[in-house]
Amino acid sequence: AQTVTQSQPEMSVQEAETVTLSCTYDTSESDYYLFWYKQPPSRQMILVIRQEAYKQQNATENRFSVNFQKAAKSFSLKISDSQLGDAAMYFCAYRSGYPDMRFGAGTRLTVKP
Amino acid sequence: GAVVSQHPSRVICKSGTSVKIECRSLDFQATTMFWYRQFPKQSLMLMATSNEGSKATYEQGVEKDKFLINHASLTLSTLTVTSAHPEDSSFYICSGQGSGKTQYFGPGTRLLVL
Numbered sequence: 001a002q003t004v005t006q007s008q009p010e011m012s013v014q015e016a017e018t019v020t021l022s023c024t025y026d027t028s029e030s031d032y033y034l035f036w037y038k039q040p041p042s043r044q045m046i047l048v049i050r051q052e053a054y055k056q057q058n059a060t061e062n063r064f065s066v067n068f069q070k071a072a073k074s075f076s077l078k079i080s081d082s083q084l085g086d087a088a089m090y091f092c093a094y095r096s097g098y099p100d101m102r103f104g105a106g107t108r109l110t111v112k113p
Numbered sequence: 114g115a116v117v118s119q120h121p122s123r124v125i126c127k128s129g130t131s132v133k134i135e136c137r138s139l140d141f142q143a144t145t146m147f148w149y150r151q152f153p154k155q156s157l158m159l160m161a162t163s164n165e166g167s168k169a170t171y172e173q174g175v176e177k178d179k180f181l182i183n184h185a186s187l188t189l190s191t192l193t194v195t196s197a198h199p200e201d202s203s204f205y206i207c208s209g210q211g212s213g214k215t216q217y218f219g220p221g222t223r224l225l226v227l
Contacts, residue, residue: 009116016118033215035215037218041197041223043151043206044218044220045206045208045218047217052214079124079168091156091157095214100147100158100159100162101147101216103157104156105155105156106155106156
């Protein structure tokens, strides 16, 4: 079974600084997708970034980028120039051919002014 | 991105009553919809997966007679919590997936059973 592990229950970053959230996963599949979702206090799940496993190039969305290491089964999220609005729970998620997604336990990010 | 709505956003009901939660994909056709439950400070737990026009597939441990799911159209799925009890109090989130591989989530429904 596929599992997703987020080893950092909580992280803190100073405003304008950079922070990296870790995620590892376990799978025997070769074709799959990885996602980072953000859940602010409103509890609305918001897609931050996605990565297709077959793509070697790391995905980037403005201040958000990933470091995808397929061999190591690692998928970390880097947030640059952190803003107060980035404070939220961040969930790493995996899905393969079967439609449902597997989520990690989440990392609570605090941004200090 | 695609938009998914949920209604109601919050509901309080008496024990023993049934509650229906609606999930709508507003600007795309969701061939598959998912229902999750989230306990405080925890991750999302998948309850069931439904494809339009088909019976839902429930995860192990989820009572299908208690959590009735209907996916009658490509834009609407409903979750009915039947004979709700206080232990059913939780945050319920739906998501929809169209032709792509990304799920888009609704804003969630907070259910409180007294």
